[in-house]
Amino acid sequence: MKLQILFALLASASAFQVAPVAKPSTSLEAETSRRAAFAGIVAGVVAPAAAFASAGESPKFSVFGIIGDGGALSEGGAYGSDQPGRGKVYSPYSVYSESGADAKWNQEGGYNGPEYIARKKAVLAETKVRLAKLPAYIEKKKWYEVKNELTRYMYETRGACTFLSKDNLERKEAQVEFFKAIEKITLNATLKNQEACQAAQEESLVKLDAFLKLV
Numbered sequence: 354m355k356l357q358i359l360f361a362l363l364a365s366a367s368a369f370q371v372a373p374v375a376k377p378s379t380s381l382e383a384e385t386s387r388r389a390a391f392a393g394i395v396a397g398v399v400a401p402a403a404a405f406a407s408a409g410e411s412p413k414f415s416v417f418g419i420i421g422d423g424g425a426l427s428e429g430g431a432y433g434s435d436q437p438g439r440g441k442v443y444s445p446y447s448v449y450s451e452s453g454a455d456a457k458w459n460q461e462g463g464y465n466g467p468e469y470i471a472r473k474k475a476v477l478a479e480t481k482v483r484l485a486k487l488p489a490y491i492e493k494k495k496w497y498e499v500k501n502e503l504t505r506y507m508y509e510t511r512g513a514c515t516f517l518s519k520d521n522l523e524r525k526e527a528q529v530e531f532f533k534a535i536e537k538i539t540l541n542a543t544l545k546n547q548e549a550c551q552a553a554q555e556e557s558l559v560k561l562d563a564f565l566k567l568v
């Protein structure tokens with residue numbers, strides 16, 4: 354029984370290591386291919402490290418990137434920090450090197466890059482769409498939905514506004530006005546104050562447009 358399990362294990366392990374052998378047509382060929390397959394199994398199981406060695410060289414290997422030959426490949430050893438030319442990783446848990454001037458992110462301007470700013474503006478555009486959904490909820494007195502809408506996607510809104518208004522007093526003031534209008538919607542939804550909630554929703558759109566004009 355144990356022997357059978359061992360054979361099963363060997364067979365499954367070899368499935369990944371032995372190249373498929375063409376179906377033999379004669380019994381002699383079958384014998385040869387069986388032998389070849391068995392040799393493959395033995396080579397794969399006993400000496401995997403020798404697989405990439407060239408003649409005359411002693412085996413090169415790196416254990417976790419710490420012990421052995423640091424120049425050899427170690428699979429994910431020390432998170433790649435042993436690999437030449439990679440530079441220092443920015444965290445021991447990362448495979449990525451520290452961000453430098455050659456990083457694509459920095460080359461494209463980082464946080465001041467057009468792509469990042471466009472992404473934040475897109476958040477505000479979507480915010481407008483979400484705000485427009487509120488009147489339907491308010492009309493049906495779905496207060497839970499009103500507050501859900503204000504916290505679900507619009508969780509991003511505050512960050513986007515704060516980012517776009519940094520170092521700009523005028524924008525900051527417009528942002529505060531907009532946030533206040535949002536708070537009015539939330540509070541009025543809690544109070545189940547239908548008309549006031551609707552008025553606050555309209556106000557929030559006006560304040561958002563005012564903010565958008567500045568960015």
Ligand SMILES: *[C@@H]1O[C@H](CO)[C@@H](O)[C@H](O)[C@H]1NC(C)=O
Binds near residue numbers: 536541549550556
């Ligand atoms: C409810 O909305 C009205 C109209 O926008 C606003 O004047 C009022 O302050 C809001 N109530 C609260 C508690 O925020």
